Amino acid sequence: MTTDTPARLLQLLSLLQTPREWPGGELAERLGVSRRTVRRDVDRLRELGYPVQATMGADGGYRLVAGKAMPPLVLDDEEAVAIAVGLRAGAGHAVAGVDEASVRALAKLEQVLPARLRHRVSTLQAATTPLTSGDGASIAPETLTVMASTVAGRERLRFAYRAKDGSESRRLAEPYRLVSTGRRWYLVAYDLNRDDWRTFRVDRVSDPFATGARFTPRELPTGSAAEYLRQSIHGRQDAYEYEVEFAESVDFVASRVPAWVGRPEAVGSARCVVRGTSGGPMEWLAVRLAMVGCDFVVRRPEELLTCVRELGGRLSRAGCL
Incomplete structure (x- = not known):
């Protein structure tokens, strides 16, 4: 009793x-x-x-029964481990649909997991290999959860950062938001070392450490973290704008392209256009466009059109071997 x-x-x-x-x-x-x-x-x-x-x-x-709001859940050991493993597997790659809310949920769950269950989660994940590794670089789930907890707690964050040219530095920042582009995670934060706003690719972050020092969030130069990230990518020297027309409906294309590629706009009953800006490899964008599964035409830039033609040629030659 x-x-x-x-x-x-x-x-x-x-x-x-x-x-x-x-x-x-x-x-x-x-x-x-x-x-x-x-x-x-x-x-x-x-x-x-x-x-x-x-x-x-x-x-x-x-x-x-279902109510108007979701009250706290009570999970047994097996249920908690299953949810944590699933969230960690998804959080390790910036997969479309696995956004900041999922990372916040993982951070909350792992914060209250007993040590014995955290060990079971880590052991199970280490012993399994996913069939696919996602579209972007792998990220340690612990890195995301530490960042998510500092965003939620308005707590300053220290971390090591590797720039694109390979140079390394130590940063102290006031984290504002984590943003997923579908291929990668980014941290939008106020960099206290540079005294300015910055975006950091999370796969280039290592040794994140929550300092415990609280801060009052500053006002972003733009309305949202996502918009600030878009402008940051657009302003990079290696960024390029593209426009692609697909011979399919908006609904079809929207269901096949990740959010980071762009939002399709109708130009007829069975055609649509996608416009966007990318700072990633042009070859990868060419592959992703081909994966949509319908005919398309690259309107700009000329370099992307050349890249698509070269990819098509290699695939055609491969089919003749």
């Missing part, structure tokens, strides 16, 4: 979060209490915001 009321409520909540209906008698037996106590505990959960539905009759019971 569970005499500690908070512990009993957590145990009851854990049972109700299993997607089934629990007869009152079975809950009472599981908890080692009377049916009357089960009814009182259910009322307490409702007061805390958990939408527990009761059905009357001999076959009646209790079940947790």
Whole structure:
């Protein structure tokens, strides 16, 4: 019998979060209490915001239903490990759809995981190999979670950074947001060493350390972190603008291109145009355009058109071998 009321409520909540209906008698037996106590505990959960539905009759019971807001979840060891492994696997690559919210969830979960479960998560991830490695460079999940926690906690961050030319430096920054482009993660932060706003590629960050020093967030020069990142990429010397027309509908192309490529705009019932700016390898963009799975024409720049033609030629020659 569970005499500690908070512990009993957590145990009851854990049972109700299993997607089934629990007869009152079975809950009472599981908890080692009377049916009357089960009814009182259910009322307490409702007061805390958990939408527990009761059905009357001999076959009646209790079940947790969807509410207006998501209350805290109670996870057992296996469930916590499964969620952590899934989030870590997705966070290691900037896969489209795995955005800052996913990293924040991982940071919160790993913060409360007992040491024995953190070890199980690390062991399981180290023992498995994904079939695909995503579109971008690999990132240690710990790097993302440390950054996410400093963003949420408004805490200054120290880290080592490797620039594009290979030079290395130590940085102290006030992290503002993590932004995923679909291929890579970026940190938008105020660099205290440079006394200015900067964007950092997370795959070039190492040894991130939360200093514990709090700060009041500064106002970005632009409206959002995503817009600031776009302008930062656009202003790079190696950045280039492109325009590509696809012989398919907007819906078809939108379902095939990641967000970092661009948002398609209709130019007819069965054609659309995608415009964007990239600072990444032109060869990779050419491959990604070909992966859309329909005919397309590169409107600009000429260098991208040349790259696509060369890629097409290599693929044609490969098919004749």
